[in-house]
Amino acid sequence: MLVDPESGRPRAVGAAVLAAGEDLEAELQQEQIETCTRPCHSLEELGAQVRAARAAAAAAAHDVGVALAPLATSPLPVEPTVSPKLRYAEMCRRFGLTAAEQLTCGCHVHVAIDSPDEGVEVLDRIRPWLAPLLAISANSPFWNGEDSGYCSYRAQVWQRWPSAGPYAPFGSAAAYRELVDTALATETVLDEGMIYLEARLSRQHPTVEIRVADVCREPDEAVLVAGLVRALVQTAADAAKRGSAPDPVRTEVLRLAEWRASRWGLDADLLDPRTWQPVPAAKALDAFVEHVTPVLEDSGDLPLVRELIDDLAQRGTGARRQREVLGRTGDLSAVVRDALHRAP
Template structure:
C-alpha cells in the first residue's frame, strides 16, 4: 500500500474580530522547530503530516498537526482556522523570505492577494515514469476533489457566488491549473525545463500544476483541494487521491491509454466544481456532460473501487462520503453561519469550532 501524507494551510485570525493577522513568524517561533512552516503571506501557516499507510493513522496525524498549529497560534494571540479564503477583508503581508518577496515583486497583485489556504495530498510513487503515467490518467477526476472540499465562498468581505473561490484566485498564477498528458518522464522534464527557461517562474517550486511530481519528496502531489473544514473531509480527499494514483499506476503498467480529454474541458470541469461544489451538476468524466454531483462522486468511487478494496479503505471511504453528503462541505457551513450570526465573524467562529 502506498504511503500518503497531507499538507494543510491555515489562516491566522484575531479571535475577536475574525480579521487575519500578519503574525506567521511569531507563530512559528512559538511552535518550535519543524512543527509548522511559513507560507507566502504572514497571515498563514502550513502543517504537514508524516507519511502513513492507514487512514486512521492519517486522521490522527491531522488532529495532532491541527492541535500543534492551534497551540502555537494561541501563544501568539491568534487562532489558526481552516478557511480557504479570508471572509473578513484584509490586506495581506508577504512573509519575510527573499523568495516570497521576489514572487510578489514579480507577480504584483497576483502575489499580494494570494491569501488562500489549500490541502495538498502526497502519494508515494516508485519512479518518475510511474508518476507521470499516473499524472496522465488522474486528470479527468481532479475536479471532483475540488467539489468535495469547497470551503471558500467569501472573499474580502463579500459572498463571491462560488463555493470554492480559492481556485479562482489561485488560477491567476501563470503556471496554475490542469495540464495536458505528458507521455513520459522525459517529456515532463522537457516541459519543466521549457517553462523555467522562459524566466517567468522563479524556480521549480512555482510549477503550480493541479498535480505534479514533488521536487522535494518521492511523491505525486495533488494540489486542487481547499483546506477542509473537517479533518474527516481531508481524509476522504486523501483516500480518494491515493486510490486515483494507484488505479492510474495500474493502468499505466498494463498500457491502458490515458483519456485524451483536452485541457480546455478540464478547465471547465474545475470551474463548475469551484462554482457550486456538491450543490449542482458536475461534468462526468465518463461522458463530459453535466450530471448530478452525487452521481459523479459515486462514479469516482466506482472507478477506484479495486484500489480502495485492496487497501482496505472501501468501507471507510463510503462512510466518509455519506457523512460529507449529509453534512455538506465547508462552504455550506460558512453561508449558514453568516445567515445565522449576521456577520462574517460568525463564519470564522464556525470554522474554529470544527477545526479539531
C-alpha cells in the same frame, strides 16, 4: 488562517507562530501557516495526524494570541502581509497583485511512486478525476467581505498564476522534464517550486503531489480527499501497467469541469469524467468511487470512504457551512469563529 479569535480578522503573526511551535512551515503571507503530516499507511493513522497537527498549530497560535481557522480564504477583508523571505519579495515584485492578494489555503496530498516514469504515467491518467476533489473540499465562498458566488473562490484566485491549472498529458518523464525546463527558460516563474500544476512530481519527495483541493474545514474531509487521491494514484499506476491509455480529454474541457466544481461545489451538477456531461454531484462521486473501488477494496478503505462521503452529503461542504452561519447570524466574524480549531 491565523485570525483574531474575537473579530475573525486575519493577523500577520506567522513568524511568531512558527517560533512558538514545531513541524510548522511559513507560507507566502504572514496571516497563514502550513501544517503537515508524516507518511501514513492507513487513513486512520492519517486522521489522527491531521488532528494532532492542527492541535499543535492551534496551541502555537494561542501562545501568540491568535486562533487557527481552517478556511481557504478569509471571509473578512484583509490586506495580506508578505512573509520576510527574498523569494516571496521577488514573487511580489514580479507578479504584482497576483502575489500581494494571494492569501489562500490549499490541501496538498502526496502519494509515493516508484520512479518519475511511474509518476508521469499517474499524472497522465488522473487528470479527469481532479475536479471532483475540488468540489468535495470547497471551503472558500467569501472574498474581501463579499460572497463571491463560488464555493471555492480560492480556485479562481489561484488561476491567476501563469503556471497554474489543468495540464495536457505528458507521455513520459522526459517530456515532463522538458516542460519544466522550458517554463524555467522563459524566465516567467522564479523556480521549479512555481510549477503550480494541479498535480505534479514533487521536487523534494519520491511522490506525486495533488494540489487541487481547498484546505478542508473538517479533518474528516481531508482524510476523504487523501483516501480518494491515494486510490486514484494506485488505480492510474495499475492501468499504466496494463497498457491502458490515458483519457485524451482536452485541457480546455478539464478547465470547464474545474470551473463547475469551483462554482457550485456539491450543490449542483458536476461533469461526469466518463462522459463529460453534467450529472448530479452525488452521481459524479459515485462514478469516482466506482473508478477506484478495486484499490479501495484491496486497501480496506472502501467502508470508511463511503462513510465519509455519506457524512459529507449530510453535512455539506465547508462552503455551505460558512453560508449557513452567515445566513443565521448576518456576521462574517461569526463565520470565522464557527470554523476555529477546537480540540476534539
